[in-house]
Amino acid sequence: MxxxxxxxxxxxxxxxxxxxxxxxxxxxxxxxxxxxxxxxxxxxxxxxxxxxxxxxxxxxxxxxxxxxxxxxxxxxxxxxxxxxxxxxxxxxxxxxxxxxxxxxxxxxxxxxxxxxxxxxxxxxxxxxxxxxxxxxxxxxxxxxxxxxxxxxxxxxxxxxxxxxxxxxxxxxxxxxxxxxxxxxxxxxxxxxxxxxxxxxxxxxxxxxxxxxxxxxxxxxxxxxxxxxxxxxxxxxxxxxxxxxxxxxxxxxxxxxxxxxxLNPLVAASDAWIIVAIIAVATMALGSFVALVQDNFKRLLAYSSIAHAGFAMFGVVAGGADGIASVMLYLLIYTFMNLGIFGTVIMMRNGDFSGEPIKDYAGLAKSHGGLALLMLLYLFSLAGIPPTAGFFAKFYVLVALVERGFVTLAVIAVLLSAVAAYFYIRIVMVIYMREPERAFDPALTLPVRATLALTAAGTIGIGLFPAWFLRLAQQSASGG
Structure with missing residues (x-):
């Protein structure tokens, strides 16, 4: 050298x-x-x-x-x-x-x-x-x-x-x-x-x-x-x-x-078929098993599995659009997932662990702002418009359809509908139930800053998704 x-x-x-x-x-x-x-x-x-x-x-x-x-x-x-x-x-x-x-x-x-x-x-x-x-x-x-x-x-x-x-x-x-x-x-x-x-x-x-x-x-x-x-x-x-x-x-x-x-060796092996099977199985398992979870962290673990499956659909699509859709998906997922974990971390105070889902019952009645933040993150994870999570999934689906994988796109949409249920279930616990105990969240300045930044990212990308998609496309194509 x-x-x-x-x-x-x-x-x-x-x-x-x-x-x-x-x-x-x-x-x-x-x-x-x-x-x-x-x-x-x-x-x-x-x-x-x-x-x-x-x-x-x-x-x-x-x-x-x-x-x-x-x-x-x-x-x-x-x-x-x-x-x-x-x-x-x-x-x-x-x-x-x-x-x-x-x-x-x-x-x-x-x-x-x-x-x-x-x-x-x-x-x-x-x-x-x-x-x-x-x-x-x-x-x-x-x-x-x-x-x-x-x-x-x-x-x-x-x-x-x-x-x-x-x-x-x-x-x-x-x-x-x-x-x-x-x-x-x-x-x-x-x-x-x-x-x-x-x-x-x-x-x-x-x-x-x-x-x-x-x-x-x-x-x-x-x-x-x-x-x-x-x-x-x-x-x-x-x-x-x-x-x-x-x-x-x-x-x-x-x-x-x-x-x-991106390597022709993998393309020549038709490995996308293997990845397509993995993507469907991953999203199906994560979505269905999460339905029966009572621990928030464990539910988010299966949610993470389901989101990994959805992102892999972008890998199956391949090409510049597929790669860019995965990159954008991961950026958006970082904001919304760190945001929802931030609320769990914030609830850890004293003898309150913040892990059982039932512990969030009635949060909206005493801490409306925090409940609204959780609503934002959960809706984004579910892919409900106009949050950033919706556009993360939308661009992956577009890449699939443009490459002719219509069946995979339909499967992804159906499994997303299943996954939406367990997010909405948490929203119902927060807004529809009576409080079981007093809440004392650890709202320090660093935690507030984190929640503000993740909320801004979740909302901002949802408002201007095209700009962030172009950034991902330019990065995927080498500039």
Whole structure:
């Protein structure tokens, strides 16, 4: 590698370098912070994220290949990194009071979130299967620890153990697919894989490799049949970490899936048929099982599975419109899902956990503003116009219809109708029932700021969806 190429590689990966270096420094400084002042590390971590975001913005207008074809900074990765930054900063804000209540306000908590962010950023920019794996494992190892951060609670320890075991299995499946690809094509770079099979009939071994790689990736987004970890992990993890995992790592998984599915090797394997089956099964399972849930976090876990299935319909559609629809979907999902989790986190105060759905009975009678916010987020998750969630689903359906997948579009609409029921059920509990106890929400300034920002995003994208769609299309096409 020449000096010029090395310099370009360093510049292209500067946001990742900033986050990893900042995390290492804060890990050391965290040992010097007095007990009770750990939130200072949280604010410093947010500053690191903002500095990395500035670097990403400076790089977003062009394509910067780096590290001899293993990494690239381009508009596509910049879009996803913006989603990651948003999810991470909002998680920091939601964690301020919650960490105090749960007794998890150690400096390592914020540092691990930064390492998870760095892993997601690498995943978004990786164009080599091995660099994808490095980013994936950095993200996964951090979230494994964060899931078990409620060390005194048995369900948190159980969730972390299940996550580690199943995550290790999925990583092994993914790596086996990578080894098959390398053995059959002689490369792990996505472009090299495409060149190795251009004009040739697809080798059955490569088809098997694609199946293994897809299986490893769909685990990370919680899709069927690799969804079994989601409900227990989401319920057992600290609610702030559940909120983070529901948007950040899921978006990172889709970033990799879209990178891989842009590859002619995958297109040649007709893998879209596999993904179509996974999408239908994922959305059906998430929608129907959520109907019988009484725990809010567990319901949102199955909701997350259903939304992963819907987003995968955009992957099936493919093309520029399909990819852009998935990117827009993930951006909107970040706002509305962090918003609804923010209300759950806000309700955690004293002996009030905010998890049983029945505990929200009559909230509208004592806290009308909070009830209205929950109504907004729940309607958006259900895809009811004119919220942003409606347009997220609408553009995916348009991409499906334009590619001729009318049957899949009809199935997606029918399953969305099923999913709408359990969101509306919560609205009925909030507005139609009498209060069972007095509410004392932890409405701190950071929580208020988070709810205001997520509400603005949910409403704003709903009012101007075309502008955000164009942004996603420009990012998907490389500018």
């Amino acid at each position: 020449t000096a010029a190429a090395l310099l370009q590689s360093i510049l292209a990966s500067m946001p990742e370098i900033v986050v990893i270096t900042g995390a290492c420094i804060l890990l050391i400084l965290g040992q010097l912070v007095r007990k009770g002042q750990e939130h200072l590390i949280g604010w410093a971590s947010a500053a690191v994220v903002l500095l990395a975001a500035l670097g990403t913005l400076m790089l977003s207008g062009d394509v910067w290949p780096a590290y001899t074809g293993m990494f690239v900074a381009d508009p596509f990765s910049a879009f996803f990194k913006a989603v990651f930054y948003l999810a991470t900063v909002l998680t920091f804000l939601l964690s301020r009071k919650y960490a105090q209540i749960e007794g998890i306000g150690s400096s390592e908590y914020y540092v691990l979130l930064l390492f998870a962010l760095a892993g997601m950023m690498i995943m978004a920019s990786a164009i080599d299967l091995l660099s994808i794996y490095v980013g994936l494992e950095l993200m996964a190892l951090s979230t494994y620890v964060l899931t078990g951060f409620l060390r005194q609670q048995r369900r948190s320890n159980e969730a972390a153990l299940k996550y580690v075991v199943l995550g290790a299995v999925s990583s092994g499946i993914f790596l086996y697919g990578v080894s098959l690809v390398y053995g059959l094509t002689g490369t792990t770079q996505l472009d090299g894989m495409a060149a190795a099979v251009t004009g040739d009939p697809l080798d059955p071994g490569l088809l098997l490799a694609v199946v293994f790689i897809v299986a490893g990736l769909v685990f990370k987004v919680g899709a069927v049949p690799f969804h079994m970890w989601v409900p227990d992990v989401y319920e057992g993890a600290p609610t702030t970490i559940t909120a983070f995992m529901s948007v950040g790592p899921k978006a990172a998984g889709f970033a990799v899936i879209l990178r891989v599915f």
